[in-house]
Amino acid sequence: MNIKAPRGTADTLPEEAAKWQFVEETIKNICNRYHFEEIRTPLFEHTELFQRGVGDSTDIVQKEMYTFEDKGGRSLTLKPEGTAPVVRSFVEHKMHGNPKQPVKLYYFAQMFRYERPQKGRMRQLNQFGVEVMGSADPAVDAEVIDLAMTCYRELGLKSLKLVINSLGDKDSRESHRQALVDHFTPYKDELCSDCQTRLKQNPMRILDCKTDKDHPAMKDAPSVLDYLNEDSKAYFEKVKNYLSLMDIDYEVDANLVRGLDYYNHTAFEIMSEAEGFGAITTLAGGGRYNGLIEELGGPETPGIGFGMGLERLMMALEAENIEIPSGEDLDCFIVTVDDEADEASVQIIHDLRTNGIQVDRDYQDRKLKAQFKAADRYHAKYVLILGTTELKKKTINVKEMTTGDQVEVSLTELPGFLKGKLFRRKC
Known part of the structure; x- marks a missing residue:
């Protein structure tokens, strides 16, 4: 009987594991310098956490989750992403009452998504992420982005592109949402079935659709930047200014919306521009999620974070021919x-x-x-x-x-x- 690893999973053999350990230790040391502390959450959570936290309209919840019923009849799901579990822990353990604010956390965790496996996209994947909860200061947004960029740069990556956008506050998003509904409704029957559903649930996610990306209606779709109110504009300007003060280059992309429902204000992605890296260039992505903590039963608390795929990081290092130590010689x-x-x-x-x-x-x-x-x-x-x-x-x-x-x-x-x-x- 020839039993192999399940499709979409991979073994990490000793020589490669030594490289992973070096990368993870480098990142942990950076987190320590930025005064982040590690958190570890369970491998599986109640399914409702992701339905409420990630959003019913997302591909993750609708198509990609590994969900099962335990012997007590409870619906449980293997973690598909890291933010909702950390927020759940923040609320459950009343970290909002900690006198040391904001709460700055990082994690290394395995995630599980049922999607078509391809290079750099696995069904069981490894992710590094950070979450900062308890501050609405745009300087925190810039710090989180800086931390991610520092991880890549200290590992030697140079072919990087940072893309940022503002999704605005609740009022700005609602104005933009209605503009999108008005714009795409005449084309509803021409859109894919997913986007027809998104038109009702979360029309902003139509802008992120891979199926309809070449539809003519996409070219003149309302830009979220045109619907930012004065507070949201001022917030975004401060984030951009802080990035400039840290000599971090960026591009603004009004179509960057990310795939999760809980984002508002700052959204960002870091991409590899290394030759031969592949069609899927995103290395990390994240943004601000004011409102998520309340949605999961906590007090009104702002938050921001990102997730970084470690498989894709290793691919980027390989694409730029960066040698990673594979273990020391025996004493x-x-x-x-x-x-x-x-x-x-x-x-x-x-x-x-x-x-x-x-x-x-x-x-x-x-x-x-x-x-x-x-x-x-x-x-x-x-x-x-x-x-x-x-x-x-x-x-x-x-x-x-x-x-x-x-x-x-x-x-x-x-x-x-x-x-x-x-x-x-x-x-």
């Missing part, structure tokens, strides 16, 4: 000459590991020459050679592989000796 490999030394090596290895030294040995009963070859395959910095003679003297031979130099060291002094050598190398 030490112990080579044993005979059975007595083989048995004694167990305690020596344990003592070295207890002292924070990375060490491994042969477990295939190989001959001496084959053990040295194994040490080479692991790129061991030092080979520790142990035989009956050394055991009688309570010593071990330490060979530095780059120079070939070899010294005899007392077993009791071995941990300190190796620490000194390895510490100097890492410095």
